[in-house]
Amino acid sequence: MTARFGVKPFIFVTLRDQPMLSTQEAAVANRLRSVTDGKLVRTTISTPLGSMIAVADDVALHLLEFENRVALTGELRRLERDFGLIGLGSNTVLEILVAELEDYFAGESAAFQIPATQHGTAFEEAVWQALKQILPGQTRSYGDIAEVLGQPEKSREVGQANGANKISIVVPCHRVIGANGSLVGYGGGIWRKKWLLDHERRYAWASFEHKLAKASINAY
Incomplete structure (x- = not known):
């Protein structure tokens, strides 16, 4: 299959420390380890947005x-502060990411299996995990997530943690909206947030229609 968008390969550099992964991610991550384990690299991926x-x-x-x-430069600097200089390059994880993004933008799948890690406070990490539970085609408010976390008074803090997410789309912070249903607070731009939500609603609806048609056939 011809790639719909691509990744630019360059040179690897050394990373000082390994990231901490959740139990679920560790099993997948173990399969990705190689002789180049421990090197942090950066690449540019072209997408429809x-x-x-x-x-x-x-x-x-x-x-x-x-x-x-706007926040990208600061995010990259913090990664380099914590893990050392970031080189330009590609690796197995980035190749998997490109393939999964291709499927996502083609409307074929919104299920990201790639291991992802980011370091924050215990509350931030709880919010990021909660974001992963919002299904494609669905949205939640900051208050909804605060309720799920058992801290209904912390909707403002949920908004701050949502904005601190550094792994767009895979950790779907774009699925969080205002209490009144308005599209607010997306670092990639409100127009991208609207596009992503509309795209996911089309994908989710197509999936529902497929299941409905299959159920109708099986009924006979």
Whole structure:
């Protein structure tokens, strides 16, 4: 199959420390380890919504952001502060990411299996895990997530943690909306947030129609 968009390969550099992964991600990550394990690299991926910057080692994805995100420079600097200089390159994790993004933008699948890791406070990490539970085609408010976490008074803090997410689309912060249903607070731009939500609604609806048709056939 011809790739619909691609990744630019360059040179690897050394990473000082390994990221911590959840139990679920560790099983997948173990299959990705190689002789180049421990090297953090950055690449540019072309998508229908513009170029994205991805950073990963051979274990997990650390960052995925649209290239023109205002906070991107600071996020890259913090990664380098914590893990050392980031080189330009590609690896198995980034190749998997490109394939999964191709499927996502083609409407074929919104199920990301790639291991992803980012470091934050315990509350931030709880919010990021909660984001992964929002299905494609669905949305939740900041208050909804605060309720799920058992801290209904912390909707503002949920918004801050949502904005601190560095792994766009894979950790779907775009599925969080205002209490009144308005599209608010997306670092990639509100127009991208609307596009992603509309795209996922089309995907989810197509999937529902397929299941409905299959159920009707099986009924006879």
